[in-house]
Amino acid sequence: MAKFDNALQVFRLLDKSNCRMCGEKTCLAFAGAVFTGRRKLQECPTVSREHLAKYGSAAERAAPPAQDPADDLFEAFSRELAGLDLQQAASRTGGVYNAPLLTVKVLGKDFSVDNHANFYTDIHINHWVTAPFLNYVIKSRGVAPTGEWVPMRELAGGAERYPLFRKRAEEAMQRIADVYPELFDDLVHLFSGKQITSPYDSDISVVLPVFPLVPFLICYWKPDEGMESSLKVFFDRSLDWNLDSETAFTLGAGLAQMFEKLALRHGYVPK
Ligand code: SF4
Incomplete structure (x- = not known):
């Protein structure tokens, strides 16, 4: 299995969309985290099987005990949530407020959050849902769908x-x-x-x-x-x-x- 000589080598394997599905803010941040062993290459869903076969195990071997990735975006949303009026947010988002929880349907299922960004839900919590959910709760202006x-x-x-x-x-x-x-x-x-x-x-x-x-x-x-x-x-x-x-x-x-x-x-x- 090949090893990485530098973070740029990792970066070249990524699709550079900065989509944040790995939990990092940018592909470059992810590449750095893989190179230093904090993340595994396979945590980016877009890396090809061919590249994983070549580098996947090397990345795994280099990894120290897993840590939760710092997610700047999620943390920024969490800070904004701390000061948010959830009752008012319920009326903007089509949700329901029952202190201390705001509950909003996500794909038809209840998804609840408090001001400390603790989530309560029966559905599996994925990173690609939580940050968009918080963004919706914080920023939605309550505009009804137009049908267009x-x-x-x-x-x-x-x-x-x-x-x-x-x-x-x-x-x-x-x-x-x-x-x-x-x-x-x-x-x-x-x-x-x-x-x-x-x-x-x-x-x-x-x-x-x-x-x-x-x-x-x-x-x-x-x-x-x-x-x-x-x-x-x-x-x-x-x-x-x-x-x-x-x-x-x-x-x-x-x-x-x-x-x-x-x-x-x-x-x-x-x-
Ligand atoms: S999931 Fe992959 S493509 Fe998306 S930001 Fe992370 S490294 Fe980049």
Whole structure:
């Protein structure tokens, strides 16, 4: 197994999206943490199998006992949460306040938080959910969905994020939908999704209530007469007021990972 000579060598293996799904603020910070042995290369979900085969064990061998990564973003949100009026936040977010907890539905399930960023929920707590959740609680302006669906590139700051979003969210979901036909039933039954008549003439369209005021619309076109399948994610126009395109990117990529785990659990292996 190859070893790293410097952090730049690690950095070259990353997709440089700064998506924060590893818990670090930037890919560069992650690369430094891998080089010094604080993190493992395999904790970045985008590193290719080929690179993991070459460097994965070397990174593991170099690692001292695992530590929780410092997450600047999460800490910044936690500090803001400490001074937040959760009762007022409930009315902005479509949540419910029952002292000391604010409860907001995430994918249809109760997700509660107090002013000290302690979470109470029955669903698995993933990093890709907690930071976006806090961002939503702190920043949502309470704008009701408009019913107008727009692609990532039409959100503020979304155009520059779209190429990576296409790869990390839409194409990843598409590969899963191609091999795991029950995916859309799962979205309806497990995550309170709702099938709707497609505004874009897709074969399947499901609205996922990621947060109460932040629905995602997932549209899937099946392969047809030599044409490949396609999958697109749309956002309600109000997203710019209740969240931001960077957080929507994190949520989309996180959902794709969650769908992949679902498919694998059912014995399907995405191509
Ligand atoms: S998870 Fe995202 S931020 Fe972290 S190293 Fe990988 S691509 Fe970069």
